[in-house]
Amino acid sequence: MNTLRQAVQEYVLMRRDLGFKLHDAGKGLLDFVTFMEHHRASYITQALALAWAQQPSNVQPAHWARRLSFVRGFAHYRSATDPRTQIPAQGRRSAPLPRTSFIWAPPAPARSARW
Secondary structure, eight states, rough: OOOOHHHHHHHHHHHHHHTTHHHHHHHHHHHHHHHHTTTTTSSOOOHHHHHTTOOOOOHHHHHHHHHHHHHHHHHHHTTTOOOOOOOOOTOOOSSSOOOOOOOOOOOOOOOOOOO
């Protein structure tokens, strides 16, 4: 079984051979592997994927979702060779997005023009 770093390199190479550029995803996945090595993890878990994706804490949740999507694609690939791999859930958010309230009011009656 190869390491996560080797698997990421193979994954990115395969995807690029298929025509995908993967500029941000390639860099992000290498950063993810460094994070995993720092935590001495040999396989992907949902908790570690989410912890990595939510860095840094001072950005919009859309940035976190994008980072998590990098890991999700790689985790699908990795799960074929490592059954311990957990694929992060689709649409998972750490906190709900704020809702905008709209107050409905009936339209004002049309005024007829008086000549």
